[in-house]
Amino acid sequence: MNTTVTPSRAAGPAAEQAASAAAAAAALVPATVPLVAVPASDGDLPPATASAQVASFVGATSAELALVADAAISEALAADAGAAGALSPADALRPALEAAAQTLGAGLLEDSRTEVAGDVVAEDTLVFALQHEGTTLAWFTLRARGERVAPPAAAPAGGARASMRMLYDVEMTLTAEIGRTRLPVRHVLDLVPGSLLELDRTAGSPADVMVNGRLVARGEVVVVDESYGIRITEIVPGSDVG
Template identity: 65%
Template structure:
């Protein structure tokens, strides 16, 4: 069976292999998604960049050993934290971007036929598994008869995920006051109660809205779209 891989996927797998907890060096070898044990748990993180991707490491045994060693040393370690360095290394191989919070998911929900999978092996024995699934359109070189229009160029970005942040206010403090902060301290922000919150993408103001609660989760109801987007310093 031919296993499809990409140079970018292999680079990400090689980077992850160096930081998966193991007493011996691991080597990334192309594998099939069907080779990964279906009863295992995957540590998954979304990477938002160019390209954006879903990254996953399956390493139940390595994680259990790392957690046990940390407990024995008196420094408890969460399972997701044991594999975050490997996922961070893989994300850096993809390029600049942001790696979201690591979460756990069943292998059956993570792997599919369009996922690049690599066995992280010691010798010929798989110790862990790495998977990467690139989201969005891949860039190809157009022919002279297929030059994309501006709208087509924009459509290629539709699946790229972006991180939105909401800001209810700011303040400026001298270093001395920052160092003196303690639980219970109250900071006065630069806007009055009830003022709209700013919705920003990569530090650029795109909208304003009011803070709401939806099923016990905070949300923003957009009340104004900011034309052109203002850069927030």
């Protein structure tokens, strides 16, 4: 566990973007007093054993975002304790992390997790103190994750394929479609268990593999360990798959 880390003193666009993220987070931390974000000094880092809510952001600017704010939100959580559906620290700080992520551009903010601050703050971490009238009540940190978006050394630089690597860890939903049909509303309302629907393709025809409604491949339906699967037989031209 790192307990003597000096926060990064980066300047320029990266630091300005981090400052915007910190300001957005500070505005939504549910403290009993308003907070403002300022760069943390060497002697004003979060305690190494403090609890931090951490969330990974994957996008044009991939980063680890964290808030150390349990003490700052303790009164708000205590007031909520008697209400139905009382918030946990993770739930209470999620809107602040989402606001910070929005300043980083398009991307996906993953579910938050709890870690200790000593494992979150590293030498390349930008740390901001969230203060009220000069007193630090919480901290926001941002650590760039360039390693998640950098192409492999053997891959050529540039090009559409390289620019997509920043999204390689984003999950997408694939749907297999074996056929379609059209029915009047009255026939849909008459459907009951045992009704038969005739689809627009013959038995043995390949199934369509769709991503967000776009056809990317075709394949044959197979059974794998008692579950259905699709063996890809064709990649649709223009789908940029493969």
